[in-house]
Amino acid sequence: MQAKQVRTSWNPKRILYSRKMAPYLFVAPFVASFLIFFLYPSIETIRMSFMSMEGFGKERFVGFYHYERLFNYHFGHAILTNTVYTACVLVIMMTVPIVLAVVVNSRLLKLRNMFRSAFFIPSLVSALIAGIAFRLMFSDMDSGLFNQILHLFGRESIAWNMGYSTGILMMVTLDAWKSIGINMVYCLSALQSIPEDIYESAEIDGASALRKFWFITVPMLKPTLIYIFTLTVIAGYRMFTESYVYWVDSTPGDIGLTIVRYLYQMSFQRNDMGFGSAIGIVLLGIIMMINLVQLRGFGMFGKEKD
């Protein structure tokens, strides 16, 4: 008798109909995935950063030793490279995509959908594949495309991938080419939610196109611009592929050495996972600082969460 009652209260049908239980079942996979593939590795990274590990298994507590090792020329160089790179990409992403979005949204433009696709296609190509093309264009041979262009202006050929600033330029060019399209689409989707009548009333008041852009479009797109800003900065500090594709085997003279590249080299090429974890923790610190500044300055993506 008792058992029967218990069984009815655990009737699967009732669970299916229960509005109280349903949301928990829906989010259960997320919670499981979070615990196993996010929370556990996060804690483990912190622990590993205090360990000396020769491969796996043999672990020895070394305190802050790895963090002390981080005060070296290479790592400082990597942070600098990421910072300069991020700043350059940011300047491009805060200006070009919004202008492009306004243009491809303009009623004056013919074949709007075709152009939207054309500008988005680069975003579909992986940085590695695009990098194969850019490597050829930035070839240090006289026959390289960009060197040919230099020749047109009467300049000498440059060994692009052997100089620090030209190295940054190569990575920025590759990323800009790849990321403008997706950010344009984000701006475009925000533009389309601006009510048309705001522009119409501005037109009645005699506002010029430039004034409409500056006083209506830009303020209305502020949340999107903040979103792009945040994503760009985080992507800038975690950049890896753009460096890897140009300097595959090693980074001579630290050209193209970024934080994640350094983490990768130390962990997988030198097998020093403890040190690699410490690099990861510093990267986490940098990202958290950026997020904090962003949250303080703008709120969550520029608006309150729910």
Next chain:
Amino acid sequence: MKKKITLQSVLLTIAVLIAALLALFPVYFLIVASLQPTQYMFSRGLSLVLGDNATLANFRILAEYRDGLYFSWYKNSIMITVLQTVLALFFSSMTGYALGVYRFRGRGLIFTLMLVVMMIPLEIIMLPLYKLCIGMKIINTTAGVILPFILSPICIFFFQQYVSGLGDSFMEAARIDGCTEFGIYFRIMVPLMKPAFGAMTILMAMNSWNGFLWPLIVLRTNEKLTLPVGLASLVSANAQKMEVLLPGAVLSIVPIVILFLFNQKKFINGLTSGGVKA
């Protein structure tokens, strides 16, 4: 408003056309490079216009390269992309949906956790994750590439925003008709969320198809590699493998571009309606 062709409109279109050609130039460059013999590439330089020198020889070399190794990469990439996209959409849409329509205890916490995952890059937890995959014996497998990432926070966030905008009158009506909560989700809400699924399919497939660092770490043996990782292994040997690398790169772009072109409208409209503008 009548459509008329004005000088302004023609000039604008020409300017945008030039910009678009510039944007597509690297893709054109890659295609042209793959269609000419590689032996003179560095001495004479590439010709940007194909003439008599156009040849499919590189594509033939690619097909025969190590008994069709490239096709294994292609197959792996397609399998990983399809599986990852389907699983990510399924699980992420469920989570986003629950966050969007139900008010339950712990909802705020889960929302916060999702934002934390969104903001902390994979690279930071990559090493323990790698160890975990070794422990789970899924290193060098498709599962190892996919499993840690079947829940995408951006996707969850997008579905949450999208569902919040739908209103719950449909749900109430369905409950009165005796639908289960899961029935409501699968039969009523999923069809309503179609534009969101359209947009997110492209975004997820794109990320999966182009994923590089994680597959580079997880995949070990040559025949298991994905396209970007496999092609990267040819870059390091540089000039000798150009005749495989170039056509390989060109063909690797094709599926994702086709997927996009067929869903182009859905993609941009879907993003608009869901408000990634958030």
